[in-house]
Amino acid sequence: MASKVIHAIYTDDDILMQAVKQVRAEHYHIEEVYTPFPVHGLDKVMGLAPTRIAITSFMYGLVGLTVATLMMNFIMIEDWPQNIGGKPSFSYIENMPAFVPIMFELTVFFAAHLMVITFYMRSKLWPFKKAENPDVRTTDDHFLMSVDAGNHDVEKLSKFLYDTGALEISLIENDENH
Incomplete structure (x- = not known):
């Protein structure tokens, strides 16, 4: 048909x-x-549902924060405790201020990378995919x-x-x- x-x-x-x-x-x-180019407001005029990528980004950030916390606790407290600069090595909570930059970086890393992967999968974009653009002039x-x-x-x-x-x-x- x-x-x-x-x-x-x-x-x-x-x-x-x-x-x-x-x-x-x-x-x-x-x-x-x-x-x-992006036309602001076009999605609302077309009646498209709002995107949920911000929600997934927040969840991916939480995954990154969890991975960072578990990783640092295992590496620095349980597996190989070291006395670095006189900081106690027997408690994660006492060392947490020193771990904040790592926690921040891994939160951003996981959120950004997993959000991009999710966007590409949702949009069905992958390497070597044939373009679906019906008229080449729409790129100009x-x-x-x-x-x-x-x-x-x-x-x-x-x-x-x-x-x-x-x-x-x-x-x-x-x-x-x-």
């Missing part, structure tokens, strides 16, 4: 934002919007809105998109069997 998608090309982000509002007001389904100065034409009248939808400020309209038929 083939699905029909209409690609509408815009050259201004403000016109794109207004077009997205108009398309959503008419209850058409926007598949995706491709932009050459054009904006593309992909609207599901599904059961709608294609000519009516195309005219509506031209009225929203689109410069080009193209109908794309995707074969879902491949």
Whole structure:
């Protein structure tokens, strides 16, 4: 079965934002919007759910803090206690002020690296992945809105998109069997 998608090309982000509002007001389904730079507020206008990456970053930071605490306790207190600068080596709590920089660095290290890995996995980005960008101009100065034409009248939808400020309209038929 083939699905029909209409690609509408815009050259201004403000016109794109207004077009997205108009398309959503008419209850058409926007598949995706491709932009050459982040357009602030576009996610809210498209009705996308807020991201939860900040929550995962906090949890990854807690994992880093836990690893740092357990590592330093094992290395400096249990496994190989040393008298460094007259500090007692029999209690983690008494040595904790000296361990704060290590705890901070590992918290940031774990949060940053695991957040990037999570972002790439969620976005399905990995080395040697074929680009899914439907129009190369969206990496320079054009904006593309992909609207599901599904059961709608294609000519009516195309005219509506031209009225929203689109410069080009193209109908794309995707074969879902491949």
